[in-house]
């Protein structure tokens with residue numbers, strides 16, 4: 001219906017209400033809001049927060065994976081400008097991911113304990129998207145196949161990932177293409193990185209190296225923040241997934257996807 005000159009007139013171009021795109025039909029709000037289903041009996045007030053925060057993480061992981069795939073493609077095509085744009089976005093998402101743990105920390109350990117036993121044996125361990133993120137960054141798929149029995153959909157997903165390559169592989173291939181290394185070897189990569197950081201003609205690659213460092217560092221910051229929050233919530237208890245909890249998570253803090261970039265810092269001089 002259109003109001004023209006104060007009179008209501010029928011406009012045949014306006015689609016019927018049931019077909020018209022709306023905020024909620026486009027964003028599937030009804031479906032989205034039906035997906036938070038606490039299971040604790042008796043009801044635990046903070047379980048809704050716990051569910052929502054994990055779901056929000058999974059949504060951001062979905063976007064990061066999407067962006068990582070396009071990052072791998074643009075770097076593979078030597079398109080550094082597009083990749084810088086995507087790095088900026090991924091970095092902004094990571095900042096949100098890290099900060100979001102503040103919201104979870106408004107839950108006290110006693111409130112968490114009201115529903116924690118209901119979660120067994122489910123755990124963040126089983127976040128397939130987090131594993132995909134690690135693999136697309138550069139972790140070996142073989143290391144993750146041991147998790148496959150946890151969820152039947154894992155194995156085909158992990159195998160599918162192999163076709164994308166990883167950020168770390170793509171970066172090394174770029175060094176090959178730019179003839180900075182004759183073959184992929186950690187010592188040769190470090191030598192090439194020292195040259196990149198100290199010779200102004202490689203300014204674009206140095207900017208890329210710093211973007212990769214930001215990426216690696218942010219993933220680490222997430223791990224630190226998560227383990228710190230876990231200690232605050234459960235102390236030294238075992239995880240619901242069966243690991244040693246904080247002791248296990250602390251070991252993951254040594255993970256680096258770009259170890260050579262970290263290594264060369266010790267050997268850098270003032271440069272140009």
Ligand code: HEM
Pocket residue numbers: 053054057058104112122123124125126127130226229230233234238239240241242243244245246248249252
């Ligand atoms: C009260 C909140 C939380 C607690 C107490 C907690 C605890 C733990 C523990 C103990 C582990 C080790 C595996 C195990 O034995 O279960 C773990 C792993 C993990 N958690 Fe959490 N977590 C919490 C919240 C979150 C949130 C909000 C996320 C976001 C997605 C998350 C993602 C993960 C991931 C991805 C792993 C696997 C890490 C790895 O293996 O490197 N956790 N969590």
